[in-house]
Amino acid sequence: MGASKAKRLPRAVRERQMMDAAVQTFGQRGYQAASMDDIAELAGVSKPLVYLYLNSKEDLFTACIRREAKALLDAVAAAIDPGLSAEEQLWAGLLAFFTHTAEHPDGWAVLSRQAHIQGEPFAGEAARMRAEIVAYVGTVIGAAAKETHRETHRDPELAERDVAGLAQALAGAAESLAGWANGTPGMTAREAAATLMNFSWAGLGNLMKNERWSPR
Amino acid sequence: MGASKAKRLPRAVRERQMMDAAVQTFGQRGYQAASMDDIAELAGVSKPLVYLYLNSKEDLFTACIRREAKALLDAVAAAIDPGLSAEEQLWAGLLAFFTHTAEHPDGWAVLSRQAHIQGEPFAGEAARMRAEIVAYVGTVIGAAAKETHRETHRDPELAERDVAGLAQALAGAAESLAGWANGTPGMTAREAAATLMNFSWAGLGNLMKNERWSPR
Amino acid sequence: MGASKAKRLPRAVRERQMMDAAVQTFGQRGYQAASMDDIAELAGVSKPLVYLYLNSKEDLFTACIRREAKALLDAVAAAIDPGLSAEEQLWAGLLAFFTHTAEHPDGWAVLSRQAHIQGEPFAGEAARMRAEIVAYVGTVIGAAAKETHRETHRDPELAERDVAGLAQALAGAAESLAGWANGTPGMTAREAAATLMNFSWAGLGNLMKNERWSPR
Amino acid sequence: MGASKAKRLPRAVRERQMMDAAVQTFGQRGYQAASMDDIAELAGVSKPLVYLYLNSKEDLFTACIRREAKALLDAVAAAIDPGLSAEEQLWAGLLAFFTHTAEHPDGWAVLSRQAHIQGEPFAGEAARMRAEIVAYVGTVIGAAAKETHRETHRDPELAERDVAGLAQALAGAAESLAGWANGTPGMTAREAAATLMNFSWAGLGNLMKNERWSPR
DNA sequence: GATGAATGAGGGTTCATTCAT
DNA sequence: AATGAATGAACCCTCATTCAT
Structure with missing residues (x-):
């Protein structure tokens, strides 16, 4: 349960949060079983933001x-x-x-x-x-x-x-x-x-x- | 490749065909990315037959x-x-x-x-x-x-x-x-x-x- | 588990077996949740025989x-x-x-x-x-x-x-x-x-x- | 009847629409015969939205x-x-x-x-x-x-x-x-x-x- | 009289992804 | 910078029903 209503943060910080969440989720569940919802929630941001910064699931994983x-x-x-x-x-x-x-x-x-x-x-x-x-x-x-x-x-x-x-x-x-x-x-x-x-x-x-x- | 309207074959033969197709599909695409549709098609049978004989994706993989x-x-x-x-x-x-x-x-x-x-x-x-x-x-x-x-x-x-x-x-x-x-x-x-x-x-x-x- | 390899019986007897199984199954599970497989198995006959005698699920239920x-x-x-x-x-x-x-x-x-x-x-x-x-x-x-x-x-x-x-x-x-x-x-x-x-x-x-x- | 490309509405409103459609469909067709597709269409939304808000067929019916x-x-x-x-x-x-x-x-x-x-x-x-x-x-x-x-x-x-x-x-x-x-x-x-x-x-x-x- | 083999069609559910604000 | 609202596409699975023997 990431924080809700995340305050505005510099892009670099947000990106790191997302990648951290992604690594954790991908690592524990595998690529296919990990959902973008899971990652976004764990990162404490909304899904569109993940897409805005990281573009796609494939790109994020890469x-x-x-x-x-x-x-x-x-x-x-x-x-x-x-x-x-x-x-x-x-x-x-x-x-x-x-x-x-x-x-x-x-x-x-x-x-x-x-x-x-x-x-x-x-x-x-x-x-x-x-x-x-x-x-x-x-x-x-x-x-x-x-x-x-x-x-x-x-x-x-x-x-x-x-x-x-x-x-x-x-x-x-x-x-x-x-x-x-x-x-x-x-x-x-x-x-x-x-x-x-x-x-x-x-x-x-x-x-x-x-x-x-x-x-x- | 998968023939439609498969001819009637004994169960043992069909099961082997399905398992062959499954091994190939799972091996090349991975468990999650392999769909039962793919496997059935490659085996040349309909999906329900795969379920009838092999029960579920998990059972098939096992x-x-x-x-x-x-x-x-x-x-x-x-x-x-x-x-x-x-x-x-x-x-x-x-x-x-x-x-x-x-x-x-x-x-x-x-x-x-x-x-x-x-x-x-x-x-x-x-x-x-x-x-x-x-x-x-x-x-x-x-x-x-x-x-x-x-x-x-x-x-x-x-x-x-x-x-x-x-x-x-x-x-x-x-x-x-x-x-x-x-x-x-x-x-x-x-x-x-x-x-x-x-x-x-x-x-x-x-x-x-x-x-x-x-x-x- | 009904008997397998049911021996040949007069139609009337078989029909009664099927209807008994159907009443029991429909009564306990409801029309939609009861499957023809369940009924045939409980009756100890193969599904085609049920269709041969009773025609369809609707007819059977009626x-x-x-x-x-x-x-x-x-x-x-x-x-x-x-x-x-x-x-x-x-x-x-x-x-x-x-x-x-x-x-x-x-x-x-x-x-x-x-x-x-x-x-x-x-x-x-x-x-x-x-x-x-x-x-x-x-x-x-x-x-x-x-x-x-x-x-x-x-x-x-x-x-x-x-x-x-x-x-x-x-x-x-x-x-x-x-x-x-x-x-x-x-x-x-x-x-x-x-x-x-x-x-x-x-x-x-x-x-x-x-x-x-x-x-x- | 179900409009496609539903306009954006607050969740509460959409939920009420969905429940209305569900009550109507369940009431007229019965639980099993009612499909989530039917309900979604009657509500004028896509099926995933129904699941997003109401979770599952069982939950919706409850x-x-x-x-x-x-x-x-x-x-x-x-x-x-x-x-x-x-x-x-x-x-x-x-x-x-x-x-x-x-x-x-x-x-x-x-x-x-x-x-x-x-x-x-x-x-x-x-x-x-x-x-x-x-x-x-x-x-x-x-x-x-x-x-x-x-x-x-x-x-x-x-x-x-x-x-x-x-x-x-x-x-x-x-x-x-x-x-x-x-x-x-x-x-x-x-x-x-x-x-x-x-x-x-x-x-x-x-x-x-x-x-x-x-x-x- | 009886069955093993087979399938078309559809249902519930999930997911990556986008739009409008 | 950030999100609530929304969906197209697929996937796993089940079932009533038929064909060939």
Whole structure:
């Protein structure tokens, strides 16, 4: 029950209220189940105002994805010191990731739900965010691999597709763990991040050392 | 495409047609966006017949989840020879998993995307399947850990929560890779499975040897 | 759950089964809320058979009304000895009425519900039955009035409309009491009939003696 | 008749229009046969507006019952001067009752027919109104009985159940007469009320004097 | 005599969206 | 800057009814 008869506020403030309400509603109910009525009421404004500022349900949702994706990516980026080793960068990034998703469950719900929807019109938005994460992971892995390869005189081209596949796997594992951690009481972001490091670092290390697992 | 004035067919056949149409529609459009009209038309029957046989949208969706989950689990189970080593079992299982998901993209979409997105009671159905996979992975990991520990005389208790977390990560990585593989032309199930083995086997091995990664 | 795979029975028997099921269903749920599926299932036959024998929902309902109305009117008529006095005839008729309605609540529900519906297509049926009851009551009252008037030398024409009005009132009171009696545990048909005699006989007697109540 | 593109009106006005249309439609066609489309069209608005204001078909029907019951009870109550004798009160009440039902046939149909036919929760609403009338009648009868008993030194307890039964009979007779009067051209409310007074007053008088009719 | 298979039509309800103020 | 009033379009579901066997 938002305040009724909302007093005139600057557009920026109102927009933030609406987006907050939208993220909460989309996150908890999903895109289709969330109604513009719900969002407007939670924001404490009338529906026409939502349309005036945010244009349409699709646009509103897209804006939510963008805002939450930026917040998450910024949080991760801010945690990373490019001067550190690959291992330290990955650890810092994962810790920031799990911390942020734990602190913004609705925002994360919006993002992760979206990541699981392929049908247009939001596929693009989700793909963009995922691509950024994957690209970042790829950079770290790639950098680490190059270090190692320099030492081991191995072909410096850790195939692009390998990196992409690993990044996908890492991202998927992270998403899955984030959901699991959020739903497991007493589970800290630190534990989740450690679990994922445990899971992935050795394999990544092996790969970087060109010790691939292969069937038979 | 949907023929009008459908010829009389035995109920079992019609039900299968409807479920096929439903899986396709749910998988491609999502639960909410899929309309019973769409499904009926694709199945080539009238809507009332769908209701007569499958009862309601919810029931239909649940039936889809169950059918596809069973098909996937059966495919994986059939691929595993319990006499093999843990490593071989995991490889065979992953290969079967990626093969099946590649061959049944709509069914996999229903399981991985839609079932997660809608709240109860669907999430429960999907969770049941995930739990089976996770349990299987846990068994394999646990067995492998015991082997190793026998050799290394280590404490046989690989903490329950660790196993659960790892299984979550592995399942998430697999889901993510399955989606990625499906969307990447020229990507084979074998490659996806190998990527995931690469990614995970070394880490699992380390863990089984109690060589954990830890911060600092 | 009626028996499945009903064995071949003579049409008359099957029809009675269907009508029994229909009366029960219509009586308990009302015309619109009763579905042909419900009735067919309760009768233990398939729907097409119901249509084959009874033609349509409307026809089925009409047949129910006719059958139940006939049963009620027959029961009342059988209880009346034309040789008795008007008072005794009325008493016997009311007693039979309340007894029958108590013993056939579903049939009575069909009739009384219908009596309260004016919209076509059933108004006619209900009106016909009510007219018969009213006519009978009118006959008794009229006869009694003539007796009395012969003694009192009063205008023998107790206005037609007066009789009709009184009959309406009596019929309404009887309907109301029948519903009340059916819903009041421990209430016997005899008590209900006595209550109505109490209520009406004095007034009828006065009227027959030309002692009318009039305002002021 | 229903204008399209309805002009903007205050909610209160629109609500009254909708309720008017609903009473008319429910009264003439019955609850089940009346469609929300019909009602909306008759009210000259779109269906969603009906839902926005009145919530659901059930709620709308309940609101109709309440409104019409209140109107009827108010009309009767306004006609009664508590200073008058029981006889005069009854006469005034009946006159008001028949006048009101004659002037509002659809409202009366909703109350007397439809509300009875549908099960709970509507029957409850209608029962409430009937109970008020019955209670009022009971009060009048009881008061008159006491007067009489004071004169005749009789046991002042006119059995509760007797009063209830009589009130039921009176109410039923009134309902029946109201329907009859509405369907009989040239029939005035005054005549209907007089008929019922004729029918009932003598009997009530006898009862109050403890002169009961009894069989044999 | 009896039924499994099938549907046209319509009803209640919801929602994103706009208009007039 | 902000909203009360209003709707077109769809969606889920049910039902009386028929066809082919």
